[in-house]
Amino acid sequence: IVLTQSPDTLSLSPGERATLSCRASQSVSRGYLTWYQQKPGQAPRLLIYGTSTRATGIPDRFSGSGSGTDFTLTIGRLEPEDFAVYYCQQYGSSPPTWTFGQGTRVEIK
Amino acid sequence: QVILREYVPALVKPTQTLTLTCRFSGFSLSTGGMCVGWLRQPPGKALEWLALIDWEDEKYYNTSLKTRLAISKDTSENQVVLTMTNMVAGDTGTYYCARTYFDGGADGGYFDSWGQGALVTVSS
Numbered sequence: 001i002v003l004t005q006s007p008d009t010l011s012l013s014p015g016e017r018a019t020l021s022c023r024a025s026q027s028v029s030r031g032y033l034t035w036y037q038q039k040p041g042q043a044p045r046l047l048i049y050g051t052s053t054r055a056t057g058i059p060d061r062f063s064g065s066g067s068g069t070d071f072t073l074t075i076g077r078l079e080p081e082d083f084a085v086y087y088c089q090q091y092g093s094s095p096p097t098w099t100f101g102q103g104t105r106v107e108i109k
Numbered sequence: 110q111v112i113l114r115e116y117v118p119a120l121v122k123p124t125q126t127l128t129l130t131c132r133f134s135g136f137s138l139s140t141g142g143m144c145v146g147w148l149r150q151p152p153g154k155a156l157e158w159l160a161l162i163d164w165e166d167e168k169y170y171n172t173s174l175k176t177r178l179a180i181s182k183d184t185s186e187n188q189v190v191l192t193m194t195n196m197v198a199g200d201t202g203t204y205y206c207a208r209t210y211f212d213g214g215a216d217g218g219y220f221d222s223w224g225q226g227a228l229v230t231v232s233s
Contacts, residue, residue, distance in 0.1 A: 031216035036156075043205055043223035044156065050216030087156055091218020096169045097220065098146070098158035 003088055011109040018075040020104045022088035027068050030089040031101045035064055035073045038103075040086045047086075048055035049075065075106070083108050111135035113145070113206050120230050127193045127229060131206030135222075138164055138184050142210045144180065145189040147180065151202040161209070166177055196231045203228050204222035 002025040012018055030051040035076070036044035046055040048064035051071060061076035075082055088101040116130040129147065145167055146161035160180040162167045170178050177194045189206060206226055207220035 031214075032218045035218040036220075043207075044220070045223075046219060046221050049219040049221075053216065055221065089156075089219070093218075096161065096218075097171070098124050098148075098155040098161070098220075100158070101154045 005101035020073040024069045033087045052079040111222040115227040117227040131189045
């Protein structure tokens, strides 16, 4: 399965809403679609798993939705610390494989 | 508290074999459902999963790299080792180890804890 994220770069101002898309080449189980945030020089940080469940400590301005081949990460109101690169990832169970999208950079406008 | 840390050589020469060690604490690979994986990220590029080993010593590999990879674990030492043979310049990047687990629930397959990453440069 190939994951394609769009857009590649999103230029927004603090306080604005961000909508990031992740499209899969084949249907992905909702339980196996994950979003990560990565800041420069840091490891990825788990944000959302199971399409819509926030990881521990993740603020509620982050939300995930979708099904089938189309998934979305929404950041309700951008805070300065939210400017980063976001990756979607899917898990395929037969055989076990983990695939990432190419990432969406959210930058300050 | 789950902690993972990568131990890798900073520089390897083309054609050499790279050995990466992940030492972790806060969980055990003898616990049902626990897994440790290796991932990498070329400079400025996306993440790529390489390999994973589970609590039952089952091993899974990225099919595009399978012939070059071997993963193993030492449960008593809380470490996972990945070897990658025949290194080339395109293997340069930051290598991460990360934990995932399967608890029989409806969701899974996500890496919830990551090491800080370690940069490997392949150059003569």
